[in-house]
Structure formats: C-alpha cells, structure tokens
Amino acid sequence: MANKLLRLSRRHFVGGVVSTVAVLAATAGFAAEPIKIGLVTALSGQSALAGEAISRGLTIAIDEINAKGGLLGGRMIELVRRDDEGNPAKGVTAARELIFREKVAVLFGGLDTPVSMAIVPIINQEKTPFMGPWAAGTGITKNGADPNFAFRVSAVDEIVDVGMLDYAQKTFQAAKPGMILVNNPWGESNEVGLKAALDAKGMKAVGVEKFQENDVDLVPQLTRLKSAGADVLFMVGNVGPSAQVVKSLDRMGWKVPVVSHWGPAGGRFTELAGPNGKDVHFVQTYSFYGKQSPVGERLIAALKAKYPAIKSVADITPAVGVANAYDGMHLAALAIAAAGSTDGDAVRQGFYKIGSYEGLIKTYKAPFAPGRHDAIQANDYVWAQFIDNRIVPVGLKD
Known part of the structure; x- marks a missing residue:
C-alpha cells in the first residue's frame, strides 16, 4: 500500500513538473513570438x-530595433514581403494575405x-495600421475614414504640387505651365493639387494632357501643349512613361x-529616357549626398555592411525609398511601444x-x-x- 501511494505521489509530482514546464515553455514561446511587419x-x-x-530601409531599421531587444518585452520584429507588381488587384490580394x-x-x-488607394479601405475595415513609405496620393491618408488607420x-x-509651382517660378520664371499627367488616380490627385496651387496665385495651366502607363509616343499631347505656349511642363508619372515624355x-x-x-x-530612368533625362528636375524627401547627420552616417555604414553591392552613396538608390521606410519603421515601432500591444x-x-524622434x-x-x-x-x-546616373540635389556637384 505504501509503495502504491509512493508511486502515485511520484506520478503526480512528475506530472506536475511536466505541466509546469509546459506552461513555462508556452509562456516563453509567447514572449518570443515575433511581431510581424508586412510590406x-x-x-x-x-x-x-x-x-x-x-x-532595405525597413530591414536596417528592424535590425536596429532587434539589436536593442525588440519590442514589448523582447519580441523580435520580422518583415514579411509580398510583390504587388504595381497592380492594384494583386496588391489587395497580398494585403489580405x-x-x-x-x-x-x-x-x-x-x-x-x-x-495604396485600393488597400486603404481594407486596412480601415480590419483596423490594421498602414504606413506609406512612397505613394504620394493625397487621398491615401485623407481618405474620409473615422477612425483612420493610414x-x-x-x-x-x-x-x-505647391512646391512644384514655386520651384518652376523661381528656377525657370515660369508663367504659362502645362501639365502632362498619367491617366490614373495619382495623376488625378496631382491635377487637383496643381490647379489649386495655380488658383491660389491667380494662374491657370495652358493645357492638361494625359497619357496611359504603356504609351510610347506622347508627341501629340506635347504638341498641343507647345502650341498653347507652355513655358514649363509639370510631369507626373512613373519611370517608364516619364522616360517616354523625355524621348518624345x-x-x-x-x-x-x-x-x-x-x-x-523609382527605377532605370536615365537608361530609358536617354541623355536628356538629366534635364528633368524632380522632388525628393532625402539625399545621401552632401553632409550627413549622425543618423545618416550610421545608416550608410549599416547599408554597406549588410549589402556588399553598396560601395558608395551612389549605390543607395532611390534614396527616398530607403529614407522614408527607415524613418517610417522606427515611428511604427514607437507607436507599438506606446500602445503596449499589437x-x-x-x-x-x-x-x-x-x-x-531624431x-x-x-x-x-x-x-x-x-x-x-x-x-x-x-x-x-x-x-x-x-547626374551621371546619380540622383543629386540640384546645384550639388557631389
């Protein structure tokens, strides 16, 4: 009888230890569960x-956050990517996944x-915070939702658009601008913005012309703008069609x-546009050329260390993709930390x-x-x- 009780006691003790270990393992597993960031x-x-x-901008920021212990008590950040191929339907499928x-x-x-405009209704419906590191359409963040997760x-x-007009006036003394815009929601967003900027100064465009993403000859549209007396062109389009504007x-x-x-x-513009691609002046949020802040110097060093193909700042291109994503990820991490949860x-x-945040x-x-x-x-x-296939601030020689 005593032996039987001893066996039962041992069994209960071992079972209790196993259960405790299982609970601890499950708790540790939960604590170590990564926080996933989608792209x-x-x-x-x-x-x-x-x-x-x-x-790359996201990856370097995530490396820095993880090196400091991650977020929410030691949870590491993990980047999960999907290719949308520039297609809204595929972007929606990827976002849902x-x-x-x-x-x-x-x-x-x-x-x-x-x-991005196709994805925004989903993130607002599903209450998933969205961070945009590139697409500039005004309606992405000003989407009418309350609460707004973009x-x-x-x-x-x-x-x-206000900056484009100011720059054209100061740099080229423009008085009769014409618009050459991609025929999609991005072009529409900028048509509205440019007209508002012109109206604020009592000006009007001499003409507004549209093109499709796959157009290879824009001479007819440009001829109409020339005939209207345009002394500067406001251009909105991605790499390929913008190159076709220059070639036309x-x-x-x-x-x-x-x-x-x-x-x-956003890509191989000078290769596609030819030698006169250098004459196009375009807006940026950041450049790695010129004197850098301590954050810039640290990021350049980290990029060179992680990506051997990066030998100089000329290889960090397009700079805005890296810069916007890097800052966006750090700000998202601060938001998660402030929330205390995901x-x-x-x-x-x-x-x-x-x-x-610096x-x-x-x-x-x-x-x-x-x-x-x-x-x-x-x-x-x-x-x-x-300049020589490098995106350089206007007036900066190096």
Whole structure:
C-alpha cells in the first residue's frame, strides 16, 4: 500500500513538473513570438529598384530595433514581403494575405498610389495600421475614414504640387505651365493639387494632357501643349512613361523645362529616357549626398555592411525609398511601444503619442495627430536631378 501511494505521489509530482514546464515553455514561446511587419510593394518590373530600396530601409531599421531587444518585452520584429507588381488587384490580394494569414501588426504599402488607394479601405475595415513609405496620393491618408488607420512618411501630392509651382517660378520664371499627367488616380490627385496651387496665385495651366502607363509616343499631347505656349511642363508619372515624355520631347526638338513629381526616381530612368533625362528636375524627401547627420552616417555604414553591392552613396538608390521606410519603421515601432500591444486600434492611437524622434529625414516632433497623418511637410523636400546616373540635389556637384 505504501509503495502504491509512493508511486502515485511520484506520478503526480512528475506530472506536475511536466505541466509546469509546459506552461513555462508556452509562456516563453509567447514572449518570443515575433511581431510581424508586412510590406506590399513592387518587387519586380520597372519599379523593382524602388521596392528593394523600401525593403532595405525597413530591414536596417528592424535590425536596429532587434539589436536593442525588440519590442514589448523582447519580441523580435520580422518583415514579411509580398510583390504587388504595381497592380492594384494583386496588391489587395497580398494585403489580405498579410492581414489575415500573417497577422501583421503594421502594413507598409509600397510604391503606387492606385495600389495604396485600393488597400486603404481594407486596412480601415480590419483596423490594421498602414504606413506609406512612397505613394504620394493625397487621398491615401485623407481618405474620409473615422477612425483612420493610414499614416505616411513620404511625399504628399497636395504639398508637392505647391512646391512644384514655386520651384518652376523661381528656377525657370515660369508663367504659362502645362501639365502632362498619367491617366490614373495619382495623376488625378496631382491635377487637383496643381490647379489649386495655380488658383491660389491667380494662374491657370495652358493645357492638361494625359497619357496611359504603356504609351510610347506622347508627341501629340506635347504638341498641343507647345502650341498653347507652355513655358514649363509639370510631369507626373512613373519611370517608364516619364522616360517616354523625355524621348518624345527629343523627337520634337522642344527644349522646355520639366518639373516633375518623383516618379523618375523609382527605377532605370536615365537608361530609358536617354541623355536628356538629366534635364528633368524632380522632388525628393532625402539625399545621401552632401553632409550627413549622425543618423545618416550610421545608416550608410549599416547599408554597406549588410549589402556588399553598396560601395558608395551612389549605390543607395532611390534614396527616398530607403529614407522614408527607415524613418517610417522606427515611428511604427514607437507607436507599438506606446500602445503596449499589437492591437490595431491601440497602435493607431500609439502614433498620436509619439513625442520627439531624431530620424534620418528630420527630427520628428509629434509627427501625427488626429486629422494629420502625414509626417513630411512642405519644408522637408529637396529638388534633385540625375547626374551621371546619380540622383543629386540640384546645384550639388557631389
């Protein structure tokens, strides 16, 4: 009898130890569960270079966060990527997979305004915070939702459009601008913004012309703008069609200043546009050329160490993809930390709790608030052009 009781006691003791170990293991496993960050962007096609730049900016920021112990008591950050190929339908499919299957805490949306605009209703419906590191369509963050889960560290069309007009007037003494715009929601966003900027100064465009993404001859549209007397062209389009604008101007022999949104920076613009691609002036949020802040120097060193193909700042291209994603990831991490969890609505409110953060593009001070979901403002832009296939600030020789 005594032996039987002893066996039972041992069995209960061993069982209790096993149960305790299982609970501890499960607790440790939960504590170590990674926090997933999603990325939907173009990783193939003519804009793949820009998609990779966004990936690299996110990756370096994530490495820095993880090296300091991660978030929420030691949980590591993990990046999960999907290729949208610049296609809104594929972007929506990718976003749904990352939200529902991967359970991402924050979804980064990549390059194209039409793709981001297609994703935004989903993230608002599913209460998944969204961070835009590239697409500039005004309606991405000003989408009418309440609560609004879309945030951005990138250019914003309505702000860029004011800058394009100011720059054209100061640099080229423009008085009769014409518009050559891609025929999609991004072009529409900028048409609205440019007309508003012109109206504010009592000006009007001499003409507005549209093109499709796959157009290879824009001479008819440009001829109409020339006949209307345009003394500067405001251009909005991604790499391929923007290159076709330049080539069509070459065929016409029309030397007119081109002031562009940042579409040409997204890929092989100089290769596609030819030698006169260098004459296009376009907006940027950051450049790795010139004197860098300590954050910039640290990031350049980290990129060179992680990606052997990067030998100099000329290889960090397009710079805005790296810079916007890097700062966006650090701000998202601060929002998660402020939330104390990965709950979507808590993280959304966490963005409003960010105080001061010394980033790459600038030192952010309360960058987000209800009704203000764009961290980059008018005085944060620089103007650039291609010099020897390098995106260099206008007037800077190195």
